[in-house]
Amino acid sequence: DAEITQSPRHKITETGRQVTLACHQTWNHNNMFWYRQDLGHGLRLIHYSYGVQDTNKGEVSDGYSVSRSNTEDLPLTLESAASSQTSVYFCASSEQVAGESEAFFGQGTRLTVV
Amino acid sequence: DQQVKQNSPSLSVQEGRISILNCDYTNSMFDYFLWYKKYPAEGPTFLISISSIKDKNEDGRFTVFLNKSAKHLSLHIVPSQPGDSAVYFCAASVTNTDKLIFGTGTRLQVFP
Numbered sequence: 001d002a003e004i005t006q007s008p009r010h011k012i013t014e015t016g017r018q019v020t021l022a023c024h025q026t027w028n029h030n031n032m033f034w035y036r037q038d039l040g041h042g043l044r045l046i047h048y049s050y051g052v053q054d055t056n057k058g059e060v061s062d063g064y065s066v067s068r069s070n071t072e073d074l075p076l077t078l079e080s081a082a083s084s085q086t087s088v089y090f091c092a093s094s095e096q097v098a099g100e101s102e103a104f105f106g107q108g109t110r111l112t113v114v
Numbered sequence: 115d116q117q118v119k120q121n122s123p124s125l126s127v128q129e130g131r132i133s134i135l136n137c138d139y140t141n142s143m144f145d146y147f148l149w150y151k152k153y154p155a156e157g158p159t160f161l162i163s164i165s166s167i168k169d170k171n172e173d174g175r176f177t178v179f180l181n182k183s184a185k186h187l188s189l190h191i192v193p194s195q196p197g198d199s200a201v202y203f204c205a206a207s208v209t210n211t212d213k214l215i216f217g218t219g220t221r222l223q224v225f226p
Contacts, residue, residue, distance in 0.1 A: 050212070105150075
């Protein structure tokens with residue numbers, strides 16, 4: 001079965017360190033997204049990609065970067081981790097269709113910055 | 115600026131009764147709306163959607179209503195079951211962007 005997986009599931013890092021969260025999907029979807037979930041804010045879009053070599057900034061992109069070198073993977077990098085980036089991160093993918101498209105989510109990565 | 119709003123952070127309903135979850139949006143360009151369900155320690159899962167050309171979409175116990183003039187949608191669950199206890203997120207997108215904007219979520223608790 002096709003799926004979308006995130007790793008690690010839990011991560012503790014120190015302030016100032018560079019951290020990369022992995023996202024891998026076997027749906028062969030062109031669209032991939034990264035969201036963060038915080039209490040009182042719901043799910044907020046960090047970065048997204050419509051295909052290989054394409055990346056775009058979302059609502060809360062400061063301090064984050066992504067790269068898309070193949071269809072299956074969209075790693076999320078925190079350049080210099082800050083305590084404000086403690087959150088649960090979700091990766092999602094969707095098929096590129098004109099109009100109606102549902103996204104499939106990974107199980108999430110809980111990141112703690114100390 | 116929150117483009118998609120869920121003003122009720124929580125809702126408690128008795129098993130067998132109707133659950134009504136509400137969502138408001140401000141961006142008139144949104145033309146596709148979805149509801150996701152999320153259990154603790156899991157990713158959100160798609161529940162039901164509706165296009166702006168419709169005002170109702172039904173799937174089993176779940177019905178979504180869209181009122182474009184009021185920029186409001188609602189999810190009805192009838193009858194509610196304990197397994198429906200989860201956080202429900204409303205999401206919206208603009209055609210051809212495929213980018214979903216989410217609300218803040220409503221925690222539904224269904225008690226026996």
